[in-house]
Amino acid sequence: MLDLTSVASGYGETQVLHGLSLRAEQGRVLAVLGRNGAGKSTTLKTIMGLLPTREGTITLDGQPMGKTSYDIARMGIAYVPETRDIFPSLSVRENLEITAKRFGDSDSPWTMARVLDLFPRLGERMNNGGTQLSGGEQQMLAIARALLMNPRLLILDEPTEGLAPIIVKLIHDKLMELKHEGLSMILVEQNFGFATSLADDVVVVSKGQVVWTGDADAIRADENAQHRWLGV
Amino acid sequence: MFQHSALRYTALILLAVGAFAQAVTAGYFGLEVLTEILLLAMLVLALDMVAGFGGMVSLCHGALMGVGAYAYAILTTKAGLAPPVALGGSIAVTGAAAWVIGAIGARAHGIYFIMATLAFGQMAYSYVFEAPFFGGDDGMGGIPRIDLSLIGLDLNDSRSFALFCLALLGAAYGAAVLILRSGLGRSLTGVMHNEQRMRALGLTVWRVKADVFGLSGMIAGLAGALAAQHVMYISPGLLAWTVSGEALVVVILGGLGTLVGPMIGAAAFVILKHEVSNVTSHWHLVVGVLLIAVVMSRANGLFGWIEARWGARLERRLSDMTRKSDAEEITTDA
Numbered sequence: 001m002l003d004l005t006s007v008a009s010g011y012g013e014t015q016v017l018h019g020l021s022l023r024a025e026q027g028r029v030l031a032v033l034g035r036n037g038a039g040k041s042t043t044l045k046t047i048m049g050l051l052p053t054r055e056g057t058i059t060l061d062g063q064p065m066g067k068t069s070y071d072i073a074r075m076g077i078a079y080v081p082e083t084r085d086i087f088p089s090l091s092v093r094e095n096l097e098i099t100a101k102r103f104g105d106s107d108s109p110w111t112m113a114r115v116l117d118l119f120p121r122l123g124e125r126m127n128n129g130g131t132q133l134s135g136g137e138q139q140m141l142a143i144a145r146a147l148l149m150n151p152r153l154l155i156l157d158e159p160t161e162g163l164a165p166i167i168v169k170l171i172h173d174k175l176m177e178l179k180h181e182g183l184s185m186i187l188v189e190q191n192f193g194f195a196t197s198l199a200d201d202v203v204v205v206s207k208g209q210v211v212w213t214g215d216a217d218a219i220r221a222d223e224n225a226q227h228r229w230l231g232v
Numbered sequence: 233m234f235q236h237s238a239l240r241y242t243a244l245i246l247l248a249v250g251a252f253a254q255a256v257t258a259g260y261f262g263l264e265v266l267t268e269i270l271l272l273a274m275l276v277l278a279l280d281m282v283a284g285f286g287g288m289v290s291l292c293h294g295a296l297m298g299v300g301a302y303a304y305a306i307l308t309t310k311a312g313l314a315p316p317v318a319l320g321g322s323i324a325v326t327g328a329a330a331w332v333i334g335a336i337g338a339r340a341h342g343i344y345f346i347m348a349t350l351a352f353g354q355m356a357y358s359y360v361f362e363a364p365f366f367g368g369d370d371g372m373g374g375i376p377r378i379d380l381s382l383i384g385l386d387l388n389d390s391r392s393f394a395l396f397c398l399a400l401l402g403a404a405y406g407a408a409v410l411i412l413r414s415g416l417g418r419s420l421t422g423v424m425h426n427e428q429r430m431r432a433l434g435l436t437v438w439r440v441k442a443d444v445f446g447l448s449g450m451i452a453g454l455a456g457a458l459a460a461q462h463v464m465y466i467s468p469g470l471l472a473w474t475v476s477g478e479a480l481v482v483v484i485l486g487g488l489g490t491l492v493g494p495m496i497g498a499a500a501f502v503i504l505k506h507e508v509s510n511v512t513s514h515w516h517l518v519v520g521v522l523l524i525a526v527v528m529s530r531a532n533g534l535f536g537w538i539e540a541r542w543g544a545r546l547e548r549r550l551s552d553m554t555r556k557s558d559a560e561e562i563t564t565d566a
Binding site: 048050068069070072073074079081085087088089090094097098099101102103145149 | 415418419421422425426428429430431432433434435436437
């Protein structure tokens with residue numbers, strides 16, 4: 001599905017990714033793990049066209065990725081950033097409608113009714129402004145808004161960052177539902193247990209390169225890799 | 233997204249009632265001042281749509297108003313079109329010009345956007361100033377007003393013309409609110425908050441900016457066509473960057489991103505200008521000091537100051553009244 005081959009990228013004069021290669025398969029969840037500053041979020045931003053690819057190639061089903069985040073969104077990739085980026089002066093409904101009206105129709109798998117079914121809490125908060133939501137509600141809204149793009153691939157950056165354990169569990173359960181429905185996902189996550197219980201495949205990134213590849217069971221069993229690359 | 237608070241409704245009603253009362257009772261000079269306020273209010277309403285809700289601070293809205301005025305003048309005096317048709321035509325021409333400026337300027341931000349719009353405005357000013365077809369620096373005269381005698385209104389009468397302008401300002405305000413509450417307006421708000429995120433959500437950002445800039449230009453064009461009818465004469469001065477600068481001052485003075493505030497700012501600005509200029513020719517100094525005071529107060533203009541002082545109190549009082557009335561209803565039912 002999505003292939004990164006020898007990708008180099010970074011911020012300004014600072015290069016963060018040094019020839020990173022990985023593959024996300026159709027219908028599977030890929031977790032990208034690594035210590036702080038390893039290049040996980042940079043990888044996602046490069047996929048989304050928010051940072052330029054200086055070297056290497058990124059393809060989706062063999063087709064080169066679009067140059068801008070707009071083109072990439074139109075190719076069917078939805079991105080939930082770490083910052084969530086809820087529009088503060090728009091209500092929950094308006095935040096959702098921004099994507100629902102652009103990507104959805106009655107035949108689309110994800111409709112407003114369906115995302116509210118997945119996140120009933122949002123249904124109770126439809127007229128609340130973006131700033132009146134808790135961190136967990138904002139994360140639900142960010143995921144719901146991304147789903148309304150009816151994506152082929154959902155990319156999530158640190159979805160549990162700063163959330164209470166009970167909300168982390170709720171987000172985990174919802175993402176598990178999406179996984180069982182066959183939605184392809186790439187997940188960057190610091191929470192090792194959360195990531196490996198959700199993921200099928202795992203790559204570990206260190207200093208801008210993939211240093212470990214395998215499935216979730218393998219990384220759980222490989223204490224040496226956990227200790228060496230993740231400090232677990 | 234734009235929403236009407238109780239205070240905004242109250243301010244709107246007070247403005248409308250005050251303007252109507254002035255239109256009905258004022259003498260010739262008072263009506264001229266009122267019309268000047270109404271036309272400036274229309275221009276700053278257009279500017280607030282893009283600057284206050286889209287972060288597009290434009291220094292070409294004066295020029296857009298000028299385009300509307302010249303388009304109306306040419307369509308009536310040179311093309312011989314009936315004034316109502318020319319009015320529609322001038323709005324369409326200005327909207328198209330504004331759309332092109334918005335589309336070209338959409339990639340620029342902050343100071344670069346301001347400079348781009350200033351350049352467009354100055355290009356229009358210079359061209360009109362030099363072109364004999366537009367009357368050069370002599371301008372154009374003999375511009376007719378719309379004939380509404382069919383409904384018993386003689387727009388050559390200052391009172392009727394002021395009422396006509398008031399009605400059209402009301403319509404322009406309604407259109408601005410509808411646009412800002414539509415999907416397009418919501419997208420514009422999203423673009424102002426986080427353009428990159430909107431792009432990643434699959435939104436054609438330049439198109440949203442261009443569309444709203446075009447619609448805002450149509451309102452500026454309407455103001456221009458009315459300004460041409462008001463004085464029945466136009467000159468290139470109408471397109472000068474100082475007109476755009478003055479409109480921006482009025483928006484900031486009134487309250488950016490409130491729609492109501494800039495209209496209050498227009499009234500305050502014109503009244504202040506006339507009253508202070510009776511005392512001293514340096515009225516700009518007084519307006520300058522007032523603007524500095526408003527900016528230094530950290531309130532969002534005059535209306536922002538009013539909102540901070542009385543907005544919450546008014547909302548509380550209204551909610552108390554609602555609760556009281558609900559309680560009385562329950563008691564009566566019991």
